[in-house]
Amino acid sequence: MIKSKSDNIYKFIMLTLLILACVIIVLPYVWMISNSFKSTKETLTDPNHLIPRNFTLKGYKDVLFDSPFLKWFLNSSFIALIVVTVVLFSSSLVGYIFSKYNFKLKGLLFMVLLATMMVPAQTTMVPSFLLISKLGLYDTLWAVIVPTCISAFGIYLCKQFCDEIPRELMESAKLDGAGDFTVFFRIALPQIRPAIGALAIFTFLECWNDYLHPLLYLSSTDQMTLPLALSYFSTAHSSNLSATMAASALIMIPSAIVFIIFQKQFIKGIAMTGMK
């Protein structure tokens, strides 16, 4: 009897702490949205209330009509679409080859691949920038796309999953006269679907949220991606707080909605790629 009472108190305290944590997490979002509907003047002179006294859409109008917001959105989408597609394709194919074939230098090549994963992009900023300039890609979307098209992590992840496909499955398909590509597409790919899903989420997030590479490689306003554009926008229009918050909201809300819809897959994917 006593135990269950202390149990309830414990549960109550834990629930309260969790709810408090959630409030802390959500509050900045709420404040961002609130400020995006206030005029900058109201935010600065009379900030002490959550619901705007004078509800205004001016911030959103400034962002959507006086800046190339749509262009930024399209740039980000274009980059993400190509990068995710190529990374998924190349990772699964190369991971499959490393898992199911034997060839000369296999061990060495795989080691090289893993070793590149250990080198953070922040430590190769200078040569990467010079390389992109030399290749004539500077200030084009391809500067961000091309270097990220092969993912060592993706290859590693797909290899791990391919290792678990029984060899007999492929042998029998080959006996039926199927070529290497066919076996890969028909037999291997369906088997590693969970890995592909997780990799898609992971690659998309990394690409969509990337700040460093666009900052290094893109300079004209028309070529920017959303994260870069936002930091540019917030400095260029530093007196227009309302528009800055509107731009932030426009960038964050869509991904938040996508996340809430697909949250199960997201969280499973993150946990899986983390654990593997």
Add this chain to the structure above:
Amino acid sequence: MRSKKFILLVLIPVFLHVLVFMIIPIIGSGVISFLDYNPLRDNNTFVALENYKQLFSDGDFWKALKNTLVFVVVAVAANIVISLFLSAIITQFRSNRTRSFFRMMVFLPCIAPLVASSVVWGRSIYPTNGGLINLIVTSLGGKPLNWLGDARYLMMSVILFTLWADVGYNTILFSAGMDGIPTEFYEAAAIDGSGRWNQFWKITFPLLGRTFAFVLVMTVISYFQMFAQFNVLALKNGPQNSGLVLTSYIYKLAFTNKNMGYASAVSVALFVIIMIVTLIQQRLNKVDWEY
């Protein structure tokens, strides 16, 4: 025979890409660090170890190194404690829906671009004029702080922001690890009269070993590389360079000062530091493993 063609057809372009975009930049970083390299100049001379010698007498470098270490140690420790705590609480809920609801909430900030969150915090949460934190602090009777403009508080502010933005990721990883622990262990412990605190340290924590080692290494590595929030929150690296970290110092040297040779030397230093820390951690984890 056909298989060989298939392998070559795939691996040759892939490894050419790896060579050009990963290996050449890595070697390039080392090579440029021995040059006095300015991209706007035609003649870039070989200066041997001059750039590395300069590191030792460069006050800004040591300041950046100190700031980076403070950030990594404090933020990683706080992140691990908070995310372990949150995942431990969340895992205790029996209902799957409650668990996934709280996990979703905690993870929410992780999907937003770090830069976007930084802008929101920098312009709406931290400002002294109309910022949310100071409004809350004053309404609770506290003294408002100059979160980003005061050298004493800037690093703390960046750490608080980073925790808000990033704790969810590790919480998910720990939760996944905890879900894998059979409930029978806890039931047995409860029958033996073991308390919750005890259960956590005697069951959850040891069985989480592998996840914990992984999370720790990954978090340390990624926190050494943090850049976006410093770039946004620490305006011009903050008062008295209080927000200068190694990544932002490399960026400043290379792209503001156009001193790419020296920037590469700092890059190599950062890389070596990350390598050493990773190796030490792996050693420590191995010792743990043999128990």
